[in-house]
Amino acid sequence: MMETNEYDTYSCPVGKTIELISGRWKPIILYLIQHGINRFGSLQKKMPKISKKVLTEQLRDLEKQGLINRDVRVSKHPQEIFYSLTDTGLSLRELIDQIFDWGTAHLLDETSQKMAKSLMLDQAAK
Amino acid sequence: MMETNEYDTYSCPVGKTIELISGRWKPIILYLIQHGINRFGSLQKKMPKISKKVLTEQLRDLEKQGLINRDVRVSKHPQEIFYSLTDTGLSLRELIDQIFDWGTAHLLDETSQKMAKSLMLDQAAK
């Protein structure tokens, strides 16, 4: 077997996958969109600490990466924009759930444990 | 059910888990250590593009995070240092394998596919 294998970040599927969701807010955004929070404004309300600029950036990224769709309804009063998960985005969410499970099992401080519980109720009610 | 849930990156177990492995080289380092590449020098040989500084930083990080052990053998000629996975590190590797599977299934360019095949041989031979 080849002993001279060389490893680089550019050819590592793990690194590339993590890149997809390593924006500070991306896992949360994917989670919220999957749960029907699909407007710019309602996403902002759920994440009071994110700025418009960064929210726009991360949404554009996710769109470019093929994880979400951006649909404009021009027919309405002020134009309305709806975000939704693509198939790839949905399958990635399943992976993120596994990451979530590992995290709640291994990272034990009070804040994240509290969060974990409230999220798990949501998961159970899916 | 509370509709006023607010989401923040500091209380998200997914974000925290991803932080553990979001150093540019960390998934690869964990992979190599698990496969017996456990010396500073041999790690460097497998990742020719990493600098000593960054390799040191990432190893120190992984140690602080409780994912690897750093053992010094002073008895020997030039002092020898051996890295190994902790239990947490090992369980994280299993998660990383799932991320790996998702990545190889969904990210299809030639370089990563080539890499994927060679890594899968290794996995099969575990």
Next chain:
DNA sequence: TCAATAAGTTACCAAACAGTAACTATCAAC
């Protein structure tokens, strides 16, 4: 016509992260 709402954009700033190149410390063998 003027305020309100939705969904941004722009300019600017600070911290985090990755990288290069040169230098260091320790010991053993020659």
Next chain:
DNA sequence: GTTGATAGTTACTGTTTGGTAACTTATTGA
């Protein structure tokens, strides 16, 4: 006492990421 190996450290630089605050565009309803 100098060379070579192992495992770093230091100083400096450049890029990426996230953040603030103010401004913009389009449309509708009072």
